[in-house]
Amino acid sequence: MGRWILCGQRNTRLLQHFHQRVNVEIIPQPQGDGPAAVYLDVTSASDLATILATVGQPVLQVEQAGLTLARALPSLDNWKRSLESLQGIRPHDFTLKRFTGNFFDEVHFSGESGLYELWPLQVRVSGLSGARPNYTLYYDATEDRWLRADWYGLRFLARYDAGQPCPVRFNSDRNQLAVPADWRWPEVYERALVLASGRLPLRKNGWLMYEHVGAELVDELRNKLPLIDEESINA
Secondary structure, eight states: OEEEEEOSOOOHHHHHHHHHHSEEEEEOOGGGOSSOEEEEEESOHHHHHHHHHTSSSOOOOOSSHHHHHHHHOOOHHHHHHHSEEESSOOGGGEEEEEEOSSSEEEEOOOSOOEEEEEEEHHHHHHOOTTOOOSEEEEEETTTTEEEEOOHHHHHHHHHHHTTOOEEEEEETTTTEEEEEGGGOOOHHHHHHHHHHHTSOOEEETTEEEEESOOHHHHHHHHTTSOEEEOOOOOO
16 A cells, blocks of 8 residues: 655545545644645555546646655755845845844844845834834845845855754654754755655754655755754654
8 A cells, every 4th residue: 555645736626536536634734834734545556547547637646756856956055046136235225134043133234145134224213113124135245146035045045154054863763854943944945855744844842843754855955955963863
């Protein structure tokens, strides 16, 4: 018996189709932070292919989707080069706060690489409550570019460019990878971990726990991200 994960968009008709033909298990995400994971128990890959042929809408059969994605991902440096660059950013038109590891502290911009919040100048003058930054961007001093990406990705990039490797704990017996919550990966790399199980990470004692992550997937991601091993843990 094989177990397959239904990834991507789904609808009631598609789920009903699978319920009529195979055993379907639906498991909510931790803290309800996303659509439930849907698992299909099918005798063999050929049986699954036969079922998919009768669905009546495009559904692709892919083995180890997380590993397939990990192999296609660029190195972190190349990911950084691919990020959207915002033009016309004039830092002295804003109140700047720079990420220092745990907090954002107000700074005078000196052209240093890092993760910045760009606030309206009025915040400094009047101390407006409830205000939000106009932008949260990464400044790449080597290319003089202001980069935009998902927040976790920019934070990861700031720590990477500061020379910090990301600590991870891999339990090979349980196929479980733990990443510190304050080191959450850029979304596109984390997606490879989530695809391995169909589930978002479980938070435990300041760590993000990813399930059903095999050694081959971890090794593939080591080639793309600055990871450093810590002692294995039991969840």
